[in-house]
Amino acid sequence: MALSCPPMAAFPTQTQTRSRFMHTSHIDIRAHFGLNALPFTREFPINKRFKHDPAEQALAALRHTVEHRMSGVLMAPAGSGKTVVLRALVDELPEARYRCTYVKVTSLGKRDFCRELSKVIGCRSAGQYNTLVRNIQEHVSASVTGDGIRPLFLIDEAHDMAPEVLAILRILTNFDMDSRLVLSVIVAGQPRLASTLKRPELAAVTGRMAHFATLRNFGRQELADYVRHRLTLAGARQPLFTDSAQDTLFELGGGNPRATDTLAFKALHIAAAKKASVVEANDLLEARAQVLP
Template sequence: MYLDFYQLQLKPFQISTDPRFLWLGEKHEEALAVLKYAIRDNSGFLLLTGDVGTGKTTLLNALIHDLDDDVRVALVTDPGLAKLDFFNYVADAFNLDRTFRSKGQFLIFMKKYLLELQNYNKQALLIIDESQNLTQSMLEEVRLLSNIETATTKLINIFFVGQIEFNDIILRPRNRAIRQRITVSYDISKLNESEIGDYIRYRLKVAGSREPIFTPDAMNEIYQFSKGYPRLINIICNQALLTGYVREKRQIGSAIVAECATELKISGGIVGVQNQAIPESGKRPAAGQPGPSSPKSQTTDKAIDGKPKFNKSAILVVGIILALLIGLEATLFRNRQESANINGSKRSVQPTEAATALPKAQSATQIKNHAQNTIPLVGQSNQANSDQSGSKGSSDTSTADQSKVTEPDQAPTTSSIAAVAPLRSTDAKTQLSLADIKKLFGEYPEVKFGFNSNTLDNEDYYLLELIARYIAQKPSTALILRGYTDRSGVRTYNLKLAEFRADMVKTYLVGKGVPADSITTIAVGPDPDGPDGTTVPYDGQRRKVVIEFLTPAS
């Protein structure tokens, strides 16, 4: 990897919350101090909210680490549980070593436990992460849990940590009892432009860097794309270091950062945040049913005179869908025509992947045209010469034309589009099985790359989104990503390219919420070693990343 190249001892931009890389800006330090004081003061209900990727989990881990031993902490990371499961989860988090079959059993035992802690001058702190996933009924159960107290003392502090939409839940009239008990509330914001530079330099210093790696222009570009969200900063910086490594650039400039942001499909940072607050009924709306709306949104949908007014957003969405359907039909028709012409006239030529230069990210226009044409890279004369020597003697093309050969398009076929259509139309909350993915993409799904390319097509993105959805449902699943190349050219380069592609797929999955520590990347390169003892043949498409699923049962 890039550690030796940049003289680093650790990966500085891992997505996981490594305490060694804890950097607290002014807002984070203030929040940490306020929360620590509130816990010491036995304040009851605490609330920490923030947008996705603002560092809530990092701050939470720092808080837990700084608490004294006389505070017993129970952390619930998945509050979307049934009532009895939630109680048993809390009991296990407090190390009670007991399973409860009723709410009454749990409350009786919990009260005895909390009174015992008080006798030893200890405190209990229940932290509920991702609180926006609490149903209305479970939120009420948590409120009742806080009623365990003596005449003079609260026996348990309850700390809500969630996304900003949890504020909408708390503001509901039926939740005013909880809202009135929240004594400390803090909303953590994203980093500003000056803090981003300090954040990046600090993490590089902890990782062992002695020289500046990112230029000031690169820092500014990172801010423009990440908008100050630490998670996006980590993802872009890690990808930029990978790109700089394969291109042998000791310093990362703004151009590399912009290319990496394009590859990751991060155009101008976060455009909008979907409100994920649970409806007041405690149930998520079914597909096609409207969610809860505010009084303001209800009144603006009608004209002043009381007559109904058309929803411009709905009209726009319908127009976009119709345009997409028309475009898809036209594309399928053109593909059928082109396929007939190609099959009747010539065979495709597969160029080799030998190279001394390194892959360059395509521009936005090239990515848009990728489904029609793979564009040869510019300014790589050594690459062209290598391609000529790698395919010399081929009966399909002359030596003079070798540098002009491009790889056939890897866009989805008509049959594959039809196959994935049922899954595309399902609701995002529908349970997805591993068998569904393997039925569409094979036992070991593949992300295929064009000649000397590191870009993905639409079907690749869809595959990775399905995998991310599945792992969100089955978080105990692990992945092994194996990167492959053909056998032509320098072995060192091929291994580096295979590693780069596997890491690129990993970075995309991590950006979709897959835990980084559940993904292992292996650079196989030109070798035949496949998943689970299988062999990857040398013929056919070898420029790919093969995905293996490791489930708890295997």
């Protein structure tokens, strides 16, 4: 069902929005709705995540890739659950067999990227680029030889990596003249990462990736199931969003999990400020005026 949004004049003015925000920011939605935890936040046990088929399929494929000492790619729109899949992957890999290193990328050059990676894994982070690469390889190889624990690098936000920095992965995963599978790497980023990996100079890196997994936003029914799951996880005993509110939430957030969380959380505060027992469609429209550009 398509949502007919009211004209912009019908939305709260900036002054009204600021007043509403000040009025709702102190509301205890847990007490008002009878919850035992705040819903729609990032603070939830990873084993209690919403098990969305595309995400679970991506997780299973990436785990299979890592278990066979290979590397892979995870591409997903911003806010669609990419980091949740990475967290779930780490959670499912036996701690006694894997040493997982998570690196969130910023726009760094080759040397600075290697320095940051060296710091995270605990090896010497001083020296020129070639020295840093050698230090990382020796550290990883010694770890495998010494205690048999398999290293896994999780490189997040890789769409921000320059091609010459991504090219380092070919060198980092090359052990004993490319005769040993020692290090697994999962490269995660937004869809524009795909165009970077298609560049001719990165063919050797792309060729080392055994699996390319993708995520997508929720469909309408999936979003309804997600909202129900997050509310149940927070202790809700009854639906807190009307059917029309669910439709509005889908239309405004496009099925994106992060946008859904932000809008739903704010709408609960707005409804609580009105002393309402459920969230209505208009509460979502007010929430959009406060939290989305």
